[in-house]
Amino acid sequence: GEVTGVKNALGALIGGEQYGVGHSMVLRAGDAKIYLRVYDIGIKSDIETQEKQDADKKQTIEITYEADEIKGYAANAVKVGDELCDMTNGTTLGTVTQVSVNPAKVYVETDSGKIVVSDKEGYNSIVIKGEVSAELLENGVLKVGDKEYSVGKTFVLRAGNVMMYEMDISNIAIK
Numbered sequence: 001g002e003v004t005g006v007k008n009a010l011g012a013l014i015g016g017e018q019y020g021v022g023h024s025m026v027l028r029a030g031d032a033k034i035y036l037r038v039y040d041i042g043i044k045s046d047i048e049t050q051e052k053q054d055a056d057k058k059q060t061i062e063i064t065y066e067a068d069e070i071k072g073y074a075a076n077a078v079k080v081g082d083e084l085c086d087m088t089n090g091t092t093l094g095t096v097t098q099v100s101v102n103p104a105k106v107y108v109e110t111d112s113g114k115i116v117v118s119d120k121e122g123y124n125s126i127v128i129k130g131e132v133s134a135e136l137l138e139n140g141v142l143k144v145g146d147k148e149y150s151v152g153k154t155f156v157l158r159a160g161n162v163m164m165y166e167m168d169i170s171n172i173a174i175k
Helices: 044-057
Strands: 006-008 011-014 017-019 024-029 032-037 059-071 083-086 091-103 106-109 115-118 123-136 142-144 147-149 154-159 162-174
Touching: 059 091, 083 123, 091 142, 123 162
Parallel strands: none
Antiparallel strands: 006 011, 011 017, 024 032, 059 123, 059 162, 083 091, 083 154, 091 123, 106 115, 123 142, 142 147, 154 162
């Protein structure tokens, strides 16, 4: 919200009352009673300038996510247009642009010690491509909000209503 006041070292003086970050209050609007806490205090023009600078750094980034073993019904439920969300950090990662579902890739060691690829009934591997508006840092690390993502990162990814617990980022590229 916006209010008229005076910013000071303790937060802001509004209508003769001092408010600081963490201050809690009750807001009444019509029949509603809402319990609030001050999260941040800033001068509007400074905030708008910072938001514009942050927006100027953003570009459309394509991220490729991969998982080798996802239950078949879950893999087949992911659709183009689904919202992508990092459930580990609560960060929205754009939307699904492409989905590829194949038989599961399971690596099995034989009696002779050789590692072979085998199918696993009821499971699939999945490759998801998504697009997000974010900042790509000099070292190839993707910055979405205040979270950073790099190739090889594993986390819980939600695509639409599907949770995938061992999802890896395999590629980050400018679209």
